Amino acid sequence: MRIFSFSPFGYEGSLVSVEVDLRRGIPAVDIVGLADGAVKESRERMRSAITNSGFEFPAERVLISLSPADLKKEGAGFDLAVAVAVLGAKENSRETNEDDSMWTAESPEDTGDSVLVMGELELNGNIRPVRAVHAAVCTACAGGIRKCIVPEANAEEAREVSGMRVFGAQTLSEAFCALNDSKAFTQKERSGSSNALAGIPEGSVNIEGVLFAPVSPELDFKEVRGQTKLIRALQIAAAGGHNILAYGPPGCGKTLCMQRFPSIIPLLTPDEAQSVTRIYSIAGLLPHNSPSVRTAPFRQPHQTATIEGMCGGGPKCTPGEISLAHNGGLFLDEAAEFRTSVLQMLRVPLETASITLSRAGRTSVFPADFQLLMSTNPCPCGNYGSTDKLCLCSARAVEQYWKKFSSPLLDRIELRVRADNNAGENTKGVSSEELRVQVARAVSAQRKRQGKRNSKLNASEIVKFCRCTDGAKKILNEAQEKLGFSPRAASLCMKVARTVADMSEKFCIDEECMQEAVDFRKAEGNALTDMGML
Incomplete structure (x- = not known):
């Protein structure tokens, strides 16, 4: 499973691949990839949200890589993607049970099953809405990604993009459970064509x-x-x-x-x-x-x-x-x-x-x-x-x-x-x-x-x-x-x-x-x- 998020800059913005590596060493969380202050602070929000949602935070040393590495990452929209990637790496480590191996939240060879994940985490595991969801979903859809997990408040915004299957999550637990449940993702029913009359004021x-x-x-x-x-x-x-x-x-x-x-x-x-x-x-x-x-x-x-x-x-x-x-x-x-x-x-x-x-x-x-x-x-x-x-x-x-x-x-x-x-x-x-x-x-x-x-x-x-x-x-x-x-x-x-x-x-x-x-x-x-x- 490949996990992507979105870095809003200008009109275009950029998709960001989120990778997590669990390795031996003193327990710590490191983020690499030109992360700004808001993204670096996601380490603490993500740790509290995972613990308060009933999950076990990895006891290993956690390395989070946001690529492309030379692109500056800004905003709190990476919180949910990072948390889901960490939980995926933890689950993968349990399945493999190889103490000397390196675990990542994505497999570089698997390019067909990708998901866009965006959202800001509260300490209790709830998900807050973020900006640029519509732009992110449009960019992801153009890049061949057909599934996304976004805050429930942004779900309708994401569903306006034709061809995208969306899951609106309210908590971290819901987002992680939906990650491997293809039936949880839905798309807007459109009558006739993609030019549905969405957003037209009542009484027009x-x-x-x-x-x-x-x-x-x-x-x-x-x-x-x-x-x-x-x-x-x-x-x-x-x-x-x-x-x-x-x-x-x-x-x-x-x-x-x-x-x-x-x-x-x-x-x-x-x-x-x-x-x-x-x-x-x-x-x-x-x-x-x-x-x-x-x-x-x-x-x-x-x-x-x-x-x-x-x-x-x-x-x-x-x-x-x-x-x-x-x-x-x-x-x-x-x-x-x-x-x-x-x-x-x-x-x-x-x-x-x-x-x-x-x-x-x-x-x-x-x-x-x-x-x-x-x-x-x-x-x-x-x-x-x-x-x-x-x-x-x-x-x-x-x-x-x-x-x-x-x-x-x-x-x-x-x-x-x-x-x-x-x-x-x-x-x-x-x-x-x-x-x-x-x-x-x-x-x-x-x-x-x-x-x-x-x-x-x-x-x-x-x-x-x-x-x-x-x-x-x-x-x-x-x-x-x-x-x-x-x-x-x-x-x-x-x-x-x-x-x-x-x-x-x-x-x-x-x-x-x-x-x-x-x-x-x-x-x-x-x-x-x-x-x-x-």
Whole structure:
């Protein structure tokens, strides 16, 4: 029997083989294989747990090897694997009864019968849940391991991985007894295919084949009065996965609208949910009662967030906010108050949809395919461009305020909206259910046509899928000449126009769709245009 555990580092992590050798000598427990403090302390937890569970701790000298030897082992998740391996070695020594022999918990020749074991031990033998179980089981399954023993609290999380047989243990005794009992391992029954509808919130609705979570009353757009243009931009952003920037005076409703954005985002597909669930499992943020993440993430970090907090890192190379927002939205409220270095760090992940982290000689690549939503004031005092209030900021102050964003970052934002205090304040609010209809229509069309969101189309796919009428091409060409659109800006306009056309069930992009995309891009009559940043 080969016993494996898992060392979480970055997005990938590594499987760790656990070997135990019982030999003559002064009774002691030695752990080799670059174990950190938490892993070395497992010697005492493991000894007490074995004794308090009714087993006899080996009287020989115990050598525990964690391989590969040059990989640093971190965390308390090795406790159960080490304890089970020690008990297996003790049992093997009784069966062989050869005093001069060396016993190990695994036979190097036997590679077919392997098991993944994870869990933290209490002194009384109970097993505590650990993080990164989903990631560990996925890695083990990819490596050909089909059985795992995990804490009962993590069992459903492990069963979400197709093809893995799982035993959820509450105590060390249960885990050791199950080790040689193949009937104790079970896997989740799946109806139809591996794309089972796991983790879908109760009350979710299906609109044209696209699933949406139930609308929370406090996040319903019907509570918003006015800001019709901003709500329209958010609807387009949800339909095509586009980035958006809203700017306007304080109190006009920018944050109010942005925080309701999750109510019109579709649920994740099973394929999208796999990577999101793995990230949240690694970060230790996966709820025990929700083994799979199907709701699109929506992260709202504070303005004091550091580069490490946003992009990830630390001793264990844990995911940052942009990875936690993978396949969802990252909302930066009062974006101009974030550090300039933090804002500029977003530029590459917005293009590559991933981020590469290097820590202590090791490299890990986290997915970071997120939508960027930003809201900010037009100037430090907030009154620039207002018709009824006086702006007290100098031209230099306004320029410095907007230079925190930089043109390369703003050039990657497809939708720019100015929100005013009197922007349709008497108009009736539109509910999230009504907004979802066009979003679902567009998402369904994109999935059938190209299998991804319009915002992710590359140059060749834009030519193939974004067919325009002659009038639409003329509008875009004029915008490039008169407004100085960059090639990137022109391609982003094409993507937004394609989304608008999908929302209206139009095969080709017509003049109306292109004009709306250009209008959201140019955002004329504001501080950004005056400074030549848009």
